[in-house]
Amino acid sequence: MSVRPLFPAAVLDQLGEVVRERFGSVAVSEVLGLPGEAALSRGDLSGADRLTRRGSETETLIRLFLLGLPASRAAAEAALRPLPLAEAEAAGLVEEVAGQIRATLDLRVYSETGGPDWWVVSDLGAEVRPGPLHPEHVLGIGSAGLTLAEATVRGPVRRALDVGTGCGMQALHLSEHSATVTATDLSARALRMAATTAALNAKRWDLRQGSLLEPVGQEQFDLIVSNPPFIVGPGFQPGAGGFRYRDSGLPGDSVCAELVRGLPGRLTEGGTGQLLANWIIDGSQSWQERVTGWLPATGCQAWVWQREVAEPGEYVALWLRDAGEQPGSPGWQRRYDQWLDWFAANGVAGIGMGLISMRRTAEQSSQVVCQDVPQAHEHPIGFAVEDWFRRGAWLRARSTQCLLDSRLITAPGLVRSTHSLISAEGWQPALTQLRQPGGLRWELEVDDAVAALVAACTGEPKLGVVLSVLAAAVSAGVDEVTTALTPVVRDLIERGLLVPVDLASESGAGGVR
Template sequence: MAPVTRPLMDPAGIEELRAALVAADYTGTGIANRLGAAAVQAIQRGDYRPALRATADRDPLATLIRLFICGQSESESVVKAAVPVQASLFERDGDRVRAAVELEPYGDWWVISDLSAALRPGVPLASDHVLGVGGASSTLAQATIREPVDSALDLGTGCGVQALNLSGHAHSVTATDVSDRALRFAATTAALNDLEWDLRLGDLAGPVRGERFDLVVSNPPFVVGPGSFEGGATHTYRDSGRPGDEVCAELVRLAPGLLADGGTMQFLANWAHVAGEDWEDRVNGWLTGTGLDAWVIQREVSDPVAYVNLWLSDAGTADSSRRIEWLDWFDAHKIEGVGLGLITLRAGGHDDPTVRLEDLRQQVEQPFGEHVAAWFARQDWLRAHPFESLLGARLRAAEGLTLRQDAVRDGDGWQVVRQRLALTTGLHWVDDIDPVTLALVGGCDGTLTLGDQVELLALANDVDSAVLAEAAGPLVAHLVERGYLEPAR
């Protein structure tokens, strides 16, 4: 497959643009310093008035902010004083000039994409619209494991947000997209940031068939909908053309052939909540037979009406007939909700891969990718410490571990009716525990082996130590997996 290398501008134009952005300090820090925190927060709410007041003097940075962040038109002379007026960047608005694309500072980089619906109110997005930095792309970027790798692949790169992040820790970056137009934006993003990616045109993993990578990421067109009927796929950035949640199931099937030994694949996914079916069973069916370790976390669930309204609004349309057709399709397929989450797969090379599917609705510390990596590291430790070995291990309570107690008052004073372990750091897990588990965790200070602790607990509770040890194995494994207990150093 021939690589795509045609940016929206020629090399000289990109060099001129980069120089203008650097000279004006058109960066996240530069913009924040110029506008102030209140104006930046107002922009995030769609209120551009404070930013426009702060940029009334029209110096180069002010002009760039007004053009690319606030969506304003300016006189050509003012624009030329700030940045080269290139046909791919701007469009005429009478005797004035306005941005034809979105040019956004992103970390130490710039991202170029189509104008968002917020900057074109009332104008529906085109079917080949290329998204910029959004909530989904930011979520995946935060969730990706950022360890050095030789090769990385971004499936469905769009304007190149994930590829940018991969460039910070991957020796080589390959990216695919079904849209030639999206790849042109990605090529421009790469060139503007003085980076080189291997960009390939095609659907999902088709352009890299037979190749393997150390890390694969994807923010796919995961929207659950009637992709099979005529007109079902209306926007390439969200609609895969497959019915329901099939595109996410397909990504799971592709993973074994994409991953090098020890490689990891991470992607955002939606899955249908079908009447009479547990979502865990549905997604676990995708995983069966892959031979991959898997951690699937559901971050939220949306009801069909809210889900359809969200995606129609996202595309800048209020098409009532489309809304009805979509909801009727949900009804026909008994879809009661849509789960949204992250799937992480690893080619661990195990005959009995570790597979977990769970709800993780609570707020977590960012970047989340650090906690994903730590979860897999804990799984590796547990695999290296089966039952007998685990009894010989010394464990300690994790930093940030707390005990929460609920009590009711009766005639004899306060009576504890519920006890929970809670982590105030990391993933903020909370688990109910019984008194024996509390005693076990309380004794984990790194001095005694787990086997010694079990013996003491057996004596204190007048139970057989072998029976208690057998029960303690799965319990301690769960406490380690969640991060409540960790190996003593």
């Protein structure tokens, strides 16, 4: 199916000239400066408004498309040239309200660090157009999308797929390192937004309409990413309490389970799938058991991060505000009660929120690691995901004896810190931690033996030699020390605090790229 952009080709061409000439990242930054950009990022539109009142063409574009503020016809005509204002109105890019010009869409410049400028088209948010969003609202660049983009593994691939593309933000990133990009969405309006984003950035994507993976059948891809409608709830339908960009219409966490089950079969061998997900936490099983149950028993390596947990009332209030509902309004109270009643009836004690990364393998059994990752980490973090897959494959291929014959090196910049507790005898060491300066920035409590082991991993001695020396130092048997510390070493390698020498040159852990 060929998806048409929102605007005619001539309008797109002229709008492209406008944004490249006076609405790029440098031009916008020069107007807003750090204070204005900070205000905009936290939703303080008044703070940005104060900096855009001098009347320059870039300021007018910021006011129209980022702040949702009106401009005079003369100012809008000057800012949009060479695109005639009448043609912009006819195409639906702007409209006249009470003698002034207002934008009908959000249009903003976006780029990854060190990359080219991109322009993304979406609907104006609730912070710009107060009140509940339209059920078919197309979300723009938001925190969830940025989280996925920063965590995505980047490397040359032949075929990439963006499931639930929305405005096309993830597809833009994929275009930089994928020979072809396919993008799907159930919303016809979202696909037209994505087509407009693609056209403004001279990109060509295969856009397909349908639910989740249905539009691609049994096709396989080297990389699949998805920011799906992952909200956990009663299964609100768009227009009946739900919104297309976030509500799947399926109850509970069914949409995430369905997508996770389907992704491995759509990956080529060695292919990677990554998606944002929410999951139910109840008394029947741990969150780790719940998510692990979504994944196949064979041929998959998966790493699941639980970034945060919300209790039901907190979760509902978060997403009602996200949709522009006002606390205390009849609409708010009705949906709040309905949502919490469903949670209570289904034993939902909390909702986990995080990222699932998976890789298809040819192995007979799957490996699924679920971890709480609440700490601040390096940005972007996709390199650390790739490193984790690489180290995991290395570990699975090595028996205990092979591990003992390996040479390991500490992650660059690893920090050891010791905390002391006051007592009658003075300060007494109470806690020793190893802290990773980059990547996931793990902090692990260790004893003196583990700290000494890590310090001895300089890349020269084999692990077995290090353990033998350690055993002699603590007057213990080598077999006893090996049995006790081998699982610890495997965990340190998995987390990237120790790195096999033969992987170190390929690793991004701790700043090695």
